[in-house]
Amino acid sequence: MTSLPQSTETKLGLVIDLDTCVGCHACVVSCKEWNTSNYGTALSDVDAYGAEPQGTFLNRVNSFEAMPESGCSQTVHFPKSCLHCEDAPCVTVCPTGASYKREEDGIVLVNEADCMGCGLCAWSCPYGARELDQIFGVMKKCTLCVDRIYNENIPEEDRVPSCVRTCPAGARHFGDLGDPDSDVSRLVAARGGMDLMPEMGTKPVNKYLPPRLKDAPSDATLEATHKTPEGLFAWLDKALEKL
């Protein structure tokens, strides 16, 4: 078993806006291309050109449709990656200490050198946010692009996770959720940001901004002041004179 830090002052994480996410998968693929060449082993693709291709992704988007009791169908695009929980069961379950949560910023990482691919952590994660790479046999997960966010070889403005930098709709935000004055914390406060499955007691750092209420069209109508073309033309003559 592996221990968690008591608490971390800095809580780096993502804020994902479900009102804005159009489900384009830009974050999914940007994450894949950055991480397959950076932290740890590559993210492999098994049967890549065959009947059932299965690759390792650290971030996936699912779309869910729901019919409310009244009104029309609602669809939510739901990106999901590791939520860097404060009480991360994937860490405490790890028999080798490969899974750990960093004291300095709260990022949950896997030290691949120590990972034996037992899969306990994936089993313990209520969000299904970890994937065991089929070829390399090690557990892969979101690193919050730990090799980008402090990287002095990258322009300062780009020191954010790859998924955040690429998101076309600006639906992904990165920052310190441990600092109540940070931009992300303010956004969460303003928009009623939520924990995913709080009942699991994992205290996720990542937050989701809920979709705004949709499909509440107004009952406004325009007054048909001109019933006939002749009436309209008479009004128009006067209106034009006033211009």
Next chain:
Amino acid sequence: MAMSKNKVPARPSPKVSDEIRQTTCYMCACRCGINVHMQDGKVKYIEGNKNHPVNKGVLCAKGSAGIMQHYAPSRLKAPMKRVGPRGSGEFEEISWDEAYDIAAGWLGPIRETAPEKLAFFTGRDQSQSFTSLWAQAFGTPNYAAHGGFCSVNMAAAGIYTMGGAFWEFGQPDWDRTKLFMIFGVAEDHDSNPIKIGLGKLKERGARVIGVNPIRSGYNAIADDWVGITPGTDGLFIMALIHELIKAGQIDLNYLTRYTNAGFLVNCADTGPDAGLFLRDENGTAQVLDQATGKPAPYDGKSVKPKLTGHFRKAGDTYRPAFELLAEAYMSDSYAPEAVEERCGIPARRIRAIAADLARVAFEEEIVIDQPWTDWKGEKHDQMIGRPVSFHAMRGISAHSNGFQTCRALHILQILLGSVEVPGGFRFKPPYPKPPEAHPKPHAGHAPNQPLDGPHLGYPLGPEHLLLDDAGNPKRIDKAFSWENPFSAHGLMHMVISNAHAGVPYKIDTLFMYMANMAWNSSMNTSSVIEMLTDKDENGDYVIPHIIYSDAYSSETVAYSDLILPDTTYLERHDCISLLDRPICEAEAVADAIRWPVVEPDRNVKGFQSALCDLGAKLGLPGFVNEDGSQKYADYADYITSHERRPGVGPLAGFRGDGSESGRGAPNPQQIDKYIENGGFWSEHLPDDAQFYKPWNQSYQDWAVRIGLFDKAAPYVFNLYLEPLRKIQLAAEGYGDRQPPEHLRAQLKKAMTPLPHWYAPFEQEIVSEEDYPLHALTQRPMHMYHSWGSQNAWLRQITGVNKLFVPGGVWEEHGFEDGDWAYVTSPHGRIKAPVARMDGVNGKTLWTWNAIGKKRGAWALSDDAQEATEGFLLNHLINELLPPKGDGLRWANSDPVTGQAAWFDLRVRIEKAPKGGPSEPTLKAQKSPVGQGPKDVTYGDDF
């Protein structure tokens, strides 16, 4: 307690790459700027270029998957000649010299005798200003790209109505608009800019209304979703216009100043001038001047037109076009109650949307304190805007009533005064550009001669149609004929069918680039395959020769005789030119390049460079020097040294000594300058030129300076479109050029100078009882046409397309998860896996486009899910309508532009036995490039 000792440093700072090379993406048609990170000579990581005008740093799923496209196992390796029967996929690799010899052996004799026997169609070409120049030099009239089966209705309606449509033509004022309506969009078109824009609207809390039978993507996040019945968008828009006019909620000042609302129209019932404008001896249209009440030229300096009244001359009555417009749309037939059932939208909702548009446009106007001067010399202290904006694309355009629907949308924008104003819709240079400023189509051909002018353009009346002395179409696709007079982009989707039928004539060689016409880019895929493989009584192919250029092992490769292998987008030169499909922003003019950030490791060549070689070998004028030697060593040489007009070339930036913009002598170092600048060039418009571009003196002067045109050319918007009326007059029997009898009724009905709604043609012919449902396709945001499936990453996102069935239909048929269905149209039947969806119009089935693949194509395994479960709806759609019983076969196209009416499809559905494969099941083709590796571990080397 175990604790790891091999952790990464607290603040890791690894090297990212050896070098960043900045070029332009080609994973779809958006043309975003990209930073390609190179390591050890390989592509390591691709990200958006933050300085680039199109994407401003962001990048979509396709763009980020560019690595897998660049290294795809489906890449062609060398020129090939076919050695087995067409369709078999059996090829032999040959040298480029042999490939050119074969091509010249077919094309040389054609040029010497009958250049029209070459049909050269270039698909999703981003170099049309170059490929059209080549076709012009060859002398064939048969050239176009893919617009005819894409969105020509949108483009042509926009040009004819206001000098530009959406996407490359213009964009919403994303930073100021308060209410945005988006109609029927293919989510891979203009995708990053729209997503960036939607993000801005969401951040500001601006409202988004999505009008689309299907609630996916953008429509899912829209504040209001209007699940309209396919083909009725025009009716819905006209009902909005009905409401606005009846309430007097229109921008009168705007209409008098910037539109032809005041132009006097001859209101005679019949006669050669009925419906035409009153013109003076100079041909200038006349308006009733408010000051005098008398006719005056519309462009007179102090002339302010009346929108009402009448004028009599020589026994005819003339009335302002606005009166006709108001009468047309105030008609009860466009009342919300009259259209609600057909549109599938309650009248109450239509009224509310009209009221919301009016409220935002007129009660929430935007004022910018920026003085400007208009085309009549009047000075204005401010720029006043109506912050409602619109965007539309294929969904409203790919119908047989699409042109008039697109026109209606522009008329709605104009009545609200929301075009080229703050908060509204803004043109992107070189647009606005009215129809008069575009070329006219040309088809004058003769042996050994170049064509007499550019192929494509905007006809203004029957005199510009491309007809021979007998009245027959001059082009193989019958563009610019009475069947579709304003077919501004040609009709690529009719070429194979017409060439096979030998109507209007037989051709010798079909030469295509980058369009998967043997598969997802054709209607009627199974029949097209039969046409491509059909033989005559001598055992020769009915279409004698097919040359095809593609970078990848597509379905169409297998049906071709000679393959010219193209490079990937990271291995090539290209220019994203102002002479072509531009990438400007409303506030800035821009163009860009591609350059080989990686050299090809195979025997392939950029198609445009191959055309430089082939053009020289054929001795085409403009492609050889005076001594007969090759003029352009390759495409890069053409890009830097070609001048279209003196001082104006393919790239506008860094001309002359490198400091000149727009106009200037060719600069041999131009491409290097672009590379230094991040792969693009951009220049901002002056502040007082930002809005009102068609009527803004500062904009007009700037456009002349930069070389967009040679003299200021202000114009007004065409609410009433006189060129359409001229075609109608011909159909009524007036004029020298007369349509064939059988087309007169259709022309009278479709070519109305004010848009009217008519039911889509297929719907008129088939019975609702037999085919009660509509069927549509959409493209996912993460795939571009057929390209996504060869991409190891993208095909994991969508490898199978289900047929989505609305809840009501699902329950009526008792479908369950995992079921399969037969879908039958008047033309054919397919078998497909189904899934329930409730966020869809209740009468509409739909699926993702181009996911289904033929076995053996794209270097996929024979049991790839795209081939076993994926399917195409195309098999159900014919390029001809079902027989009407009049002995004729009518095109399944818009009668104005010839746009393929993909979305008019009517079908029925029934349960099928569970399980695949999807049907029709076609014979596999042999892969000329083998199959991809079992597993991929890209990135393991770095």
